[in-house]
Amino acid sequence: MNNKESLTEVLKKEGLRYTLQRQSVWDEIKRSKKHRDAEEIYQALRGKNIGVSRATVYRTIDVLTKNKMVQKMDVGDGKSLYEAQLDNDHHDHMICVDSGKIIEFFDEELELLQDKIAKKYGYKVVRHVHQLFVKRII
Amino acid sequence: MNNKESLTEVLKKEGLRYTLQRQSVWDEIKRSKKHRDAEEIYQALRGKNIGVSRATVYRTIDVLTKNKMVQKMDVGDGKSLYEAQLDNDHHDHMICVDSGKIIEFFDEELELLQDKIAKKYGYKVVRHVHQLFVKRII
DNA sequence: GTTGTTGCAAATACTTTGCAACTAT
DNA sequence: ATAGTTGCAAAGTATTTGCAACAAC
Numbered sequence: 001m002n003n004k005e006s007l008t009e010v011l012k013k014e015g016l017r018y019t020l021q022r023q024s025v026w027d028e029i030k031r032s033k034k035h036r037d038a039e040e041i042y043q044a045l046r047g048k049n050i051g052v053s054r055a056t057v058y059r060t061i062d063v064l065t066k067n068k069m070v071q072k073m074d075v076g077d078g079k080s081l082y083e084a085q086l087d088n089d090h091h092d093h094m095i096c097v098d099s100g101k102i103i104e105f106f107d108e109e110l111e112l113l114q115d116k117i118a119k120k121y122g123y124k125v126v127r128h129v130h131q132l133f134v135k136r137i138i
Numbered sequence: 139m140n141n142k143e144s145l146t147e148v149l150k151k152e153g154l155r156y157t158l159q160r161q162s163v164w165d166e167i168k169r170s171k172k173h174r175d176a177e178e179i180y181q182a183l184r185g186k187n188i189g190v191s192r193a194t195v196y197r198t199i200d201v202l203t204k205n206k207m208v209q210k211m212d213v214g215d216g217k218s219l220y221e222a223q224l225d226n227d228h229h230d231h232m233i234c235v236d237s238g239k240i241i242e243f244f245d246e247e248l249e250l251l252q253d254k255i256a257k258k259y260g261y262k263v264v265r266h267v268h269q270l271f272v273k274r275i276i
Numbered sequence: 277g278t279t280g281t282t283g284c285a286a287a288t289a290c291t292t293t294g295c296a297a298c299t300a301t
Numbered sequence: 302a303t304a305g306t307t308g309c310a311a312a313g314t315a316t317t318t319g320c321a322a323c324a325a326c
Contacts, residue, residue, distance in 0.1 A: 016280080017279095017281070017324085017325055018325085019280095019281065019324080021281080021282070038315080039315085052282085052283090053283045054283090054284095055284075055316095055317080055318080056282060058315095058316060059281090076210075076212060076267075078290085078315055079316090080315085096261065097264055105255060110251055110255065113245070113247060113248055114248075114270055117243060117245050118232060118270055118272050121272075123272035123273060124275050125270050126273050127271045129267060129269040130266070131267040131268075132255070133265045133266060134262060135262055137257070137260055137261060155304095155305060157305095157306065159306080160306095190308090191307065192291085192309095193293080193309075194306080194307060197292090216289055216290055216291095218290090
């Protein structure tokens with residue numbers, strides 16, 4: 001899937017116009033593989049040729065998350081972190097409590113087990129949040 | 139473990155004084171088995187004989203969470219939810235996206251699997267956040 | 277030209293904090 | 302008496318929103 005296309009498609013679907021600001025927010029989120037908060041994304045865009053406001057950053061992230069192009073995550077401090085949700089790239093996060101390092105992981109068995117647990121209660125999983133706060137083994 | 143004792147012990151350990159406000163916040167959190175936010179806890183205490191301020195509610199919750207008497211959880215809207223952390227009562231949460239109902243669950247296999255995954259990366263799990271957002275199976 | 281979008285600053289929502297009055301020891 | 306605690310209201314932090322100027326169609 002071409003990302004430029006997916007953005008325009010999503011905007012069309014939502015009845016929204018294609019703008020340079022929206023493209024640049026999406027580009028910026030894709031550009032960095034790190035999990036960043038809205039302010040970092042905003043600051044990264046400042047000083048580049050295309051200016052955006054915080055309001056537009058938040059508003060664009062909103063559309064992108066609604067359409068599963070961006071994943072929002074919460075590490076427990078006030079703010080949310082965002083990362084581009086590329087195709088076939090579901091993963092959970094391990095956060096080192098000492099270094100703050102975020103490690104992505106995926107485990108098929110874990111995914112299946114969650115479905116099994118939900119089913120036992122009469123539910124199906126639509127999404128999940130799974131974060132392991134970890135320490136290095138010496 | 140007696141809860142009155144554990145509160146006084148914790149306060150002593152922290153070099154803090156025992157007060158009616160602190161006791162009443164802890165009592166109120168224990169009283170309800172539901173997951174509530176700071177405002178709900180504050181409002182529940184208002185209108186009772188012992189008055190407390192929001193500031194004291196937040197400050198007390200802070201001590202209680204630091205000492206694992208209360209567990210803080212985040213469902214993704216702005217606010218945090220709190221629940222008493224009673225002995226041997228670890229569990230994760232399933233949140234129904236339709237009704238908002240919160241179901242607690244515990245699965246030994248899941249716990250072990252998490253440890254195994256972390257170990258594979260050279261880490262050990264110190265705590266985890268695991269929430270399944272679910273829908274009823276019709 | 278019309279209607280959606282942007283940026284700004286003000287508003288909001290939750291939580292934290294400074295400080296003077298108060299209370300436990 | 303002393304040092305910690307409370308309540309209040311102000312400040313802080315992240316995010317949302319109203320609105321006039323502006324840009325896409």
